[in-house]
Amino acid sequence: MSDPTVERVPQQSQPSVVQMYAAVMGVGIGCALAIVVVYESTKPIIERKRAVATQQAILDVLPRAVRITAFRWDGAQGRFVQSGVDSDTQILFAGYDEADHLVGLAIGAEGTGYQDTIRVLYGYSFERQAVIGLRVLESRETPGLGDRVETDAAFKNNFTRLDVQLAPGKSALAHPVEFVKPNKKRLEWQIDGMSGATVTSSAIAEMIGKSTAKWIPRVHQHRSDFTFNSGSSATSKEGWVPDD
Amino acid sequence: MIEPAAIASREPSDADEFLKGLWKKNPVFVYVLGMCPALAVTNSAINAISMGLATAFVLVASNMVVSLLRNVVPQQVRIVTFILVIATFVTIVDYVIQAISLELHKGLGAFISLIVVNCLILGRAEAFASKNGVWRSFLDGLGMGLGFTFALLCLGSVREVLGSGSLFGVALFGDPFQTCVIMLLPPGGFFTLAAWLLLFNWRSQRVAEVVPNREVPS
Numbered sequence: 001m002s003d004p005t006v007e008r009v010p011q012q013s014q015p016s017v018v019q020m021y022a023a024v025m026g027v028g029i030g031c032a033l034a035i036v037v038v039y040e041s042t043k044p045i046i047e048r049k050r051a052v053a054t055q056q057a058i059l060d061v062l063p064r065a066v067r068i069t070a071f072r073w074d075g076a077q078g079r080f081v082q083s084g085v086d087s088d089t090q091i092l093f094a095g096y097d098e099a100d101h102l103v104g105l106a107i108g109a110e111g112t113g114y115q116d117t118i119r120v121l122y123g124y125s126f127e128r129q130a131v132i133g134l135r136v137l138e139s140r141e142t143p144g145l146g147d148r149v150e151t152d153a154a155f156k157n158n159f160t161r162l163d164v165q166l167a168p169g170k171s172a173l174a175h176p177v178e179f180v181k182p183n184k185k186r187l188e189w190q191i192d193g194m195s196g197a198t199v200t201s202s203a204i205a206e207m208i209g210k211s212t213a214k215w216i217p218r219v220h221q222h223r224s225d226f227t228f229n230s231g232s233s234a235t236s237k238e239g240w241v242p243d244d
Numbered sequence: 245m246i247e248p249a250a251i252a253s254r255e256p257s258d259a260d261e262f263l264k265g266l267w268k269k270n271p272v273f274v275y276v277l278g279m280c281p282a283l284a285v286t287n288s289a290i291n292a293i294s295m296g297l298a299t300a301f302v303l304v305a306s307n308m309v310v311s312l313l314r315n316v317v318p319q320q321v322r323i324v325t326f327i328l329v330i331a332t333f334v335t336i337v338d339y340v341i342q343a344i345s346l347e348l349h350k351g352l353g354a355f356i357s358l359i360v361v362n363c364l365i366l367g368r369a370e371a372f373a374s375k376n377g378v379w380r381s382f383l384d385g386l387g388m389g390l391g392f393t394f395a396l397l398c399l400g401s402v403r404e405v406l407g408s409g410s411l412f413g414v415a416l417f418g419d420p421f422q423t424c425v426i427m428l429l430p431p432g433g434f435f436t437l438a439a440w441l442l443l444f445n446w447r448s449q450r451v452a453e454v455v456p457n458r459e460v461p462s
Contacts, residue, residue, distance in 0.1 A: 031329065035336065038340070042343040046346075142429065196425075
């Protein structure tokens with residue numbers, strides 16, 4: 001890859017070790033400063049866009065919600081406590097309607113797909129005791145095959161009323177979520193697979209199954225933790241960051 | 245008629261320096277450099293053009309900085325400093341793309357970070373920018389970067405049209421169109437690249453056959 005137009009480089013005397021260190025350190029410091037400046041400049045914009053994406057996903061899975069509050073499980077206190085919206089550890093969002101009634105929870109789940117980790121957010125309705133919506137937040141599945149789980153209407157229909165009722169003791173689901181082959185769904189707690197995206201659809205079914213088995217009994221037991229508190233840091237829909 | 249020896253020794257103009265990367269020395273179709281992103285992220289035209297422009301930015305910026313530093317940095321540590329400079333601009337591009345569009349950032353995935361190891365960028369820094377002035381290094385980087393973008397767009401357009409039946413996300417055909425999913429998968433990248441290389445080489449041979457005939461005095 002030589003160019004015929006290069007200038008002749010004059011022969012230089014052997015530089016000292018100090019000169020070499022100074023050159024590398026100088027360039028390194030300059031580069032570090034440039035990265036810090038760009039990072040600090042773009043950080044608020046990126047956080048804002050992430051917040052918009054998360055809020056849009058919550059709205060998709062809890063369409064009746066007009067206010068949301070983020071919660072996390074506090075093991076020490078044995079209850080759900082409010083969490084900052086920008087916190088990375090948040091896993092549950094409570095959605096409230098106009099009358100400040102709890103309409104449901106948006107719960108995050110993740111698992112390993114065909115290529116990489118898949119992150120989803122699903123909506124849970126206390127009234128219907130069912131999963132009422134699903135949104136894929138992050139996926140690197142095969143384009144044209146696995147990534148159809150994000151767009152395929154038939155697959156998404158699995159999550160418009162997926163039964164996750166509690167058993168009489170309320171400590172476990174009455175029927176754990178099941179994955180079945182494409183077009184074999186007969187029961188309301190079953191998820192139809194997708195031909196051409198079997199591994200991805202199975203992975204989503206598995207993560208929803210595990211997540212609902214873990215969280216649904218617990219959120220029912222601690223439902224009062226989600227009662228709307230007017231003094232809380234709930235974010236109203238109007239106050240959400242506008243999508244630009 | 246210009247003497248051949250004069251042609252060989254003629255100093256390339258600024259326009260030559262810029263244009264060579266677009267076609268005559270296209271980094272993908274002629275040098276066959278940067279194959280990792282060329283094959284991996286060209287499953288759609290928008291991904292292809294975004295990756296091409298991101299690489300072009302890093303190439304232009306790193307070429308200019310390397311050129312500025314060429315008389316300051318000792319030869320023995322030049323490669324280390326080139327990598328530092330390139331990695332810095334890649335990190336900057338990574339943040340800027342996130343700030344522009346999270347969806348785009350998601351689509352390009354890990355390949356933004358992998359621009360650091362794109363041999364095209366280090367190759368131009370070593371072969372050209374470290375031996376030439378800032379203006380010519382800028383032109384070289386811009387030409388090569390746009391040539392790389394053009395090549396990726398050629399690959400991405402064909403793969404998206406055949407694999408998804410769309411171009412830049414706009415559906416081109418009706419429902420009966422049967423998409424060819426393999427064009428979106430890695431083998432589709434190789435098929436498309438092979439077809440474009442075939443076309444380029446065929447054209448180059450045609451030009452080589454025609455040009456000497458033109459040189460013959462009538």
